[in-house]
Amino acid sequence: MKQSRKSFPVFIGIAILLLLVILLENLSAFIPNLPQVFQPTSPLFTVLKKAAVYSLVAVSMNLLNGFTGLFSLGQAGFMLLGAYTYAILMVPAVQKEQVYYLFGGCAFDFSLLDMFEGIFGSGGAGGAIAMILACLIALILAGCVAGFFSYLIGIPVLRLKSDYLAIATLGFAEILRAIFQWQKLGKVTNGANMIKGFPTFSNFNITNGSGETVLRLSTFVPFLISALCILVIVLLINSSYGRAFKSIRDDEIAAEAMGVSLFKHKMMSFVISSFFAGVGGALFAMYVANAQAKAFTSVMTYEILLIVVIGGIGSVSGSVIATFLYVACSEWWLRFLDSEQYLGSFQVPLLRNGFRMVVFSIVIMVIVLFFSQGIMGNREINIGGLLKKISKRSERRS
Amino acid sequence: MSDTLLQIKELKVKYGGIEAVRGIDLDVHAGEIVTLIGANGAGKSSTLRTISGLVKPAEGNIIFDGEDITGKDPTQIVSKGLMMVPEGRRIFPNLTVIENLKIGAYLRKDDLEKDIEMVYGYFPRLKERSWQEGGTLSGGEQQMLAVGRALMGRPKLLMMDEPSLGLAPIVVQEIFKIIRRINEAGTTVLLIEQNANMALHVADRAYVLENGKIRMEGTGKELLEDEKVRAAYLGSTSGSN
Structure with a gap:
């Protein structure tokens, strides 16, 4: 009662x-001669899409690092698993030959998209339903694959503490990346090449018969999915499980003495975090319209x-x-x-390709040195x- | 009083090659306050950590409420009704007082409100601070919270590891008064203390631990009057060494 x-x-x-996002996205359709910023090609929407995806991954990482106190650096690895799961399941069979041409086709011709289009038809409303359903199931499966692998790796790794856990998970992510680029697995992962041809965010834009876009939803979709996932994480954090996570973070021995099973709860947090990292990875693949192992480096982690630290460890x-600030700045x-x-005629010195990263690094150093609590500390809005x-x-005013 | 709640037989605890506890026998009967006193490094905390499952024993048996709990996980042991107030309080500093209390009742979900009220009954000061983070409490309040948190598990046996550690004498007296009240309300207490004077006054029976072995046992009164105990543990009136 109180909770609701x-x-x-x-x-x-x-x-x-979410309503505001839809409005913003379609503003250019209602009002002519808008400034460039609000045009669909504006960097604003790139930033919004990417930030929506990243915020889910950041929150999933915060669940682990900020709320359970497990310093894990495997996020990119689980995103990679999610991205590839989504991509492999969603490329239509007709396109597989072309995508996997270096390896003479894909090892299996199954495609979720084809399956649902077989049921609902491929055009019009049926096609839309087929795509939405296929996407949903592929996203969930992407999370499940990431969660499953995190469970396997969690059995040995979660017995480690702090730095050692970070090293082990980082190593796991790097190994995964190497395996996915392995030529011998080419028939499944397409080797070091990218997998393309699956539905992306822009496929959710509604078009009319002549191919013109009627309603843009390509920014709304990542927002919706991220918001739902983050909501689930928040509900988890506020449940009694979340309280147990936080008690482990604060004092492992005391938590154990209170009957909180350390391994069980660490595993739970690790698998759930990886599940959402997997979903985030699939969303990332949709955002960049391809899945390629070399994108998911430790730099991404x-x-x-960094986003988690800037935002405040322990604050969703x-x-x-x-995330939104970081992505907006960097992009x-x-x-x-x-x-x-x-x-005027004066050329500003130092500005050249790569200088952005220098400024960025300085800003980050300043934040870490002087605002080590981050934007929110461990409070919430x-x-x-x-x-x-x-x-x-x-009231006071009136 | 004859009902044995906790029985320890020939318990040995080793850390690497070092024997911290070298075969002790100990009984706690239902409804008692039993105290285990001894100097630093006598093996008091090791005994308690072994009973609560945080450390696995090298040898010996621990029987609680008629069931062998030797080497079981802390989760199982807590669920049988054996709660511990750890040494140095170890409350959760970033959780509020209420959240701390709720963690104490983690293994059961029923009737938390009633138990929280019960804890507030013992420690009215916690009620005033219920939305404060644990880390912002004073030392005495943190100790109260640690005791309250353990009470939330509705223990049959409450084990306390040095509740007087680092607290002002007045606060220590207050805590010991409440320990007695908790005991009168039906909870058996196993108390580990360096503050032998306070502990022996409050306890029904006591064991003296020295170098990992039990040197002496008797009622609290007997030990208070014993010459050797007086010389070794009660040299000064404050009792701490």
Whole structure:
């Protein structure tokens, strides 16, 4: 009773956010002559899509690092598993020959998309239902594959502590990446080449008969999926399991003495975190429209770790906010640092390709040195409390 | 009083090659307060950690409530009704007081509200601080929280490892008063203390542990009057060494 009343404003907040995303995305259709920023080709939407995907991965990493106190660096590996699972399951059989041409076709011709199109038909509303269902199931399976492998690796690895756990999970992710690039597995993973041809976010845009886009949903879809997944994680954190996770983080021995089974709960947190990392990986594949092992390096893990640290270890809303800021900076706002800029006829020194990363590194160092708590520390944004404050303020005014 | 709740037979605990506990026998009857006193390194904490399953014994048996619990997991042992207040309090610093208490009742889900009220009955100060994070409490309050957290598991036997550690004498007295009240309400208590004076005053029976072996046992009163105990553990009136 209490719980539902508390989470009600959160649901409303998420619903409003999702509506705003749809509106923003379709603004250009209603209002002509909008500034370039709101055009569908604007970097704004690239940033929003990528940030939606990354925020899910960041929150899943925070569940492990921030709430359970397990310092794991295997996130990119589980994303890779998710991305490949999604890609392999979703490439239509007709396209497999072409995608796997170096290896003379794929080892198995099964495609979820084909299967559902066989049931619902491939055109019109039937095709849409087929694609949505196939996507959903492929996303869930992507998570399950990542979760399954994390369970296997968790049995030996979760007995390790702090740094050792980080090294072991990092190594696992790197090994996975090497295996997926192995030529001998080419018939399944397409070797070091990318897998393409599966449905991406832009496939969710609704088009009319003549191929014109009527309603854009390509930014809304990653937002919706991420929001749902993050919501599940938040509900888990606020449940009694979440409390047990936090007790393990705070003091393992005391938690054990209270009857909290360390291994069981660590495993649970690890598998759930990896499940959502897998879903995040599949979303990432949809975002970049391909799946390729070389994208999922340890650099990606560090990027996500950085987001978690900037947002505040142990804060879900902090992770989400930090993701959007981080992605916006790295993909958009700081882009100008990478090309030569002129103030009048004066060429600004130092600005050239790669300088963005220098500035970025300095910003990060400053954050880590002077704001080690991150944006939110371990607090959360409290929408209910915020609404109360606003209504109080407006009462005072009137 | 004759009902044996906890029985330890020939218990030995080793860390690597070092024998911390070298074969002790110990009984706790239902409804008693039993204390185990001894100097640093006598093996008190090792005994307690072994009973609660955090350390596996090298030899010997631990029988609780008629069941052999030797070498079982802490989770199983806690679920049988054996809770521990660990040494140095070890509350969860980033969880609120209420969350700390709820973790104490982790293995059962029923009737938490009633038990929280029961704990607040013993420690009204915790109620005022219920939404504060554990780490912001004072030492005495943290000890109260640690005891309250263990009580949330509705233990048949409550084991306490040095509840007086690092606390002001007034706070220690308060804690010991509450230990007695908890015992009067029906919980058996096994108390481990360096503060022999306080412990012997509150205990029904006591064991003196020295170098991993039991040197002496008797009622609290007997040991308080014993010459050797007085010389070794009660040299000063404060009792701590």
